[in-house]
Amino acid sequence: MTGFLLGGGMIVLGVLLWTQPQHHAPLGVALVLTPLASFLYTNLCGLLLGIRGRVRNANGVSGGVD
Numbered sequence: 001m002t003g004f005l006l007g008g009g010m011i012v013l014g015v016l017l018w019t020q021p022q023h024h025a026p027l028g029v030a031l032v033l034t035p036l037a038s039f040l041y042t043n044l045c046g047l048l049l050g051i052r053g054r055v056r057n058a059n060g061v062s063g064g065v066d
Contacts, residue, residue: 003044006038 010031017027 001037002041006034010034010038030066 013027013031013034017024017031020027
């Protein structure tokens with residue numbers, strides 16, 4: 001979901017950059033940071049959910065406290 005939202009944000013920022021060239025510096029910075037944020041959110045969220053699942057699974061197999 002986050003990837004779609006940030007992808008849509010990139011499209012909006014691109015259109016704004018095209019229609020309002022006087023704001024090219026802040027829009028350019030935002031356009032550079034948006035794909036980086038998309039990559040981090042998408043991959044980091046999957047990593048953290050995977051780690052959480054493995055920890056819960058190992059805890060259940062070993063008979064640990066829930």
